[in-house]
Amino acid sequence: MRWRRARALFFGWVFAGWLAAPAGAAEVTVYSAGAVEAGLEPLMEAFRRESGHAVRLTVAVPNLLRQRVEAGETPDVLIAPVPVMEALARAGALRDAPRETVGKVGVAVVVRAGARAPDVATPEALRQALLDCESLVFNRASTGTYFERVLDRLGIADAVSAKTTRYPDGAAVVEHVLRGRGYEIGIGPVTEIRPYEAKGIRLVGPLPAPIQNYTTYVAGVLTRSAAPEPAAAFVRHITGRAARAVFAATGVE
Numbered sequence: 001m002r003w004r005r006a007r008a009l010f011f012g013w014v015f016a017g018w019l020a021a022p023a024g025a026a027e028v029t030v031y032s033a034g035a036v037e038a039g040l041e042p043l044m045e046a047f048r049r050e051s052g053h054a055v056r057l058t059v060a061v062p063n064l065l066r067q068r069v070e071a072g073e074t075p076d077v078l079i080a081p082v083p084v085m086e087a088l089a090r091a092g093a094l095r096d097a098p099r100e101t102v103g104k105v106g107v108a109v110v111v112r113a114g115a116r117a118p119d120v121a122t123p124e125a126l127r128q129a130l131l132d133c134e135s136l137v138f139n140r141a142s143t144g145t146y147f148e149r150v151l152d153r154l155g156i157a158d159a160v161s162a163k164t165t166r167y168p169d170g171a172a173v174v175e176h177v178l179r180g181r182g183y184e185i186g187i188g189p190v191t192e193i194r195p196y197e198a199k200g201i202r203l204v205g206p207l208p209a210p211i212q213n214y215t216t217y218v219a220g221v222l223t224r225s226a227a228p229e230p231a232a233a234f235v236r237h238i239t240g241r242a243a244r245a246v247f248a249a250t251g252v253e
Contacts, residue, residue, distance in 0.1 A: 026227040027054040028234050031069070032079040033062045033141075034169055035105045035189045036217050039247035040079070040238065047237045053230045061141040061169050069093055074224045076231035079238075081142055085218045092223060098232050099220035100239035103252035106214050107143055109204040110186040110193045112177055118185060123208050127154040129185065136164045137173050137180075138187035146213045147187050153211065174201055189215070190251035214253070 032040060037059050044055045060068075062080045069078065069088060078085070078094070079102060088094045109120045109129075118129030130136060130151075138144045144166060151157040167173050170192035177186040178200055186193075193203045206212055219239060221231045237243065 025052045025054070026230040027056055028077060028227055028230050029075040030055060030057045030077045030079065030234070031065045031073075031075040032057060032059055033065065033081065033217060034059045034171060035143075035191045035215065036079060036102055036247065036250075036252055038191055038195055038250040039243075039252055043238045043243055043246055047234055050237075051230065051233060053227075053234070055234065061139075063141075069222065074226065075222055076225040076227050077219060077221055077234055079217055079219045081215050082218055085220055089220075095221045095223055095225075095228070098235045098239075099218060100235055102217040102219050102239055103244070103247050104214040104216045105189045105191050105252055106206050106212055107147065107187060108190045108193055108206045110174060110177055110188060110196075111184065111202050111204055112180055113200045113202045115202070116183050117202060117204050120205050121208060123154065123211050126208055126211075127156060130154070130160055131156060132183070133185045134163065134182045135180065135184040136160050136187070137167070137176050137184065138164070139167050139170050139173050141169055142215050143170060143187065143189050143213075146215075150207070150211050150213075177201065194251050217252075 040057065044057060047053065048055055062084045065078060065080055066084045066088060070091070078088070085094060109118065111117055118133065119125040120129060138147050151160060165176065167176065170188040173186050173188045174193055174196045177184055178196060190206065193201060197203060219235045221228055221235060225231045
């Protein structure tokens with residue numbers, strides 16, 4: 001089984017050795033989809049400073065996170081698309097509250113900086129661009145699942161199949177485009193494209209409005225959380241008014 005990326009970000013305990021943590025300090029374990037990672041990281045650091053609690057983040061594709069929870073893993077907080085959260089709620093794995101919306105993320109078109117930029121203003125223009133490109137890259141996560149339906153809707157799924165490359169997650173898609181050559185088009189969540197713009201990636205634009213799709217991400221506390229109160233405080237922290245501006249800067253609407 002291939003992982004999207006799973007990395008732990010630890011905040012707290014600095015200087016030489018372990019510093020004494022504030023009374024009642026806990027570690028909040030967070031499992032999150034990658035589409036909101038860029039906005040989540042600064043909010044995690046702010047939460048650590050304000051609360052004294054440590055935060056450990058693991059990022060993976062949503063269905064894998066769901067499978068891990070169903071297999072018995074016990075993070076404190078899960079951030080995932082609505083269908084994943086609803087399935088876990090029905091299974092009794094999620095507390096009823098707090099369960100808050102983080103925001104929604106759209107799908108965009110990306111090319112390598114300096115490469116030919118396609119016209120994606122209309123469904124018809126996008127269709128022609130996909131037929132004309134030498135290579136098409138998108139993921140196998142929720143964005144890719146939706147884009148499969150777009151290709152069917154445009155009537156070109158079979159026509160582009162031979163030149164299509166799929167990856168488990170959006171970051172791998174953008175990295176592929178960054179290293180690529182020729183007329184190559186990538187498709188991915190806006191939030192997973194923006195961090196690469198300074199590295200040589202060009203965000204051409206969102207999918208045309210008639211075929212755009214938004215994935216809504218929700219944060220909730222797991223039923224078996226070992227630190228339910230700090231976890232609930234973290235959910236409130238990342239879904240409050242101040243957090244909206246942080247997420248908006250990364251492409252989360």
